Amino acid sequence: MNRVFSKVVPVVAGMLVALALAGATAHAGDIEGTWRLVKRVLPDGTVLVPPAVYGMGTAINGTRHLNVFWQTPDGKAASYGVISKYRLTANIYTETTLASAFDDGSGGPVARGVNGETKSVPVNREGGRISYKLPFDPPAVAYEGDSLTATMEGVLVDHWERVR
Numbered sequence: 001m002n003r004v005f006s007k008v009v010p011v012v013a014g015m016l017v018a019l020a021l022a023g024a025t026a027h028a029g030d031i032e033g034t035w036r037l038v039k040r041v042l043p044d045g046t047v048l049v050p051p052a053v054y055g056m057g058t059a060i061n062g063t064r065h066l067n068v069f070w071q072t073p074d075g076k077a078a079s080y081g082v083i084s085k086y087r088l089t090a091n092i093y094t095e096t097t098l099a100s101a102f103d104d105g106s107g108g109p110v111a112r113g114v115n116g117e118t119k120s121v122p123v124n125r126e127g128g129r130i131s132y133k134l135p136f137d138p139p140a141v142a143y144e145g146d147s148l149t150a151t152m153e154g155v156l157v158d159h160w161e162r163v164r
Contacts, residue, residue, distance in 0.1 A: 031088065034162065035161065036160060039053075041159070042155075048070070053071070054068065054069045056068075063084075064086050065083050067080075068081075080103075082097060082101075083098045084097045085098060090123070090125070093120065096116060096117065097113070099112075099113065100113045117136075119135035119136060121135045147160070147162075148162070
């Protein structure tokens with residue numbers, strides 16, 4: 001499955017942004033909740049909004065669930081979903097992937113995984129801003145209040161909002 005993901009990183013990156021949905025310790029309230037993908041901005045300035053891209057994720061009590069659907073450049077449907085466990089401390093974000101499914105829209109088989117792999121990354125905190133690079137995939141994420149951005153330089157910037 002890692003081979004599949006490495007071939008489609010630019011497409012998957014935006015969807016995986018919600019992998020950043022986290023929080024299970026004293027700092028959990030900073031990023032916990034339900035998040036909705038509002039828009040995706042491409043390097044050429046193109047802005048994608050529903051129905052071209054949809055995303056919803058939750059992070060509550062150490063469990064995260066994410067689903068993202070989008071259209072490929074040739075108009076085919078693609079999707080990514082993941083369920084994981086997470087922990088956020090003052091300095092470290094740790095995630096354990098429990099199950100995932102990725103459809104790149106090519107018509108090929110859906111890549112599914114149930115691996116239980118755990119990775120940790122450092123967390124940066126500046127005022128009310130929390131940021132880190134996702135442990136399994138390239139986007140860098142930044143939470144500030146009820147806003148979340150996921151950035152993959154030269155590929156996309158996804159903008160999410162917390163819904164209550």
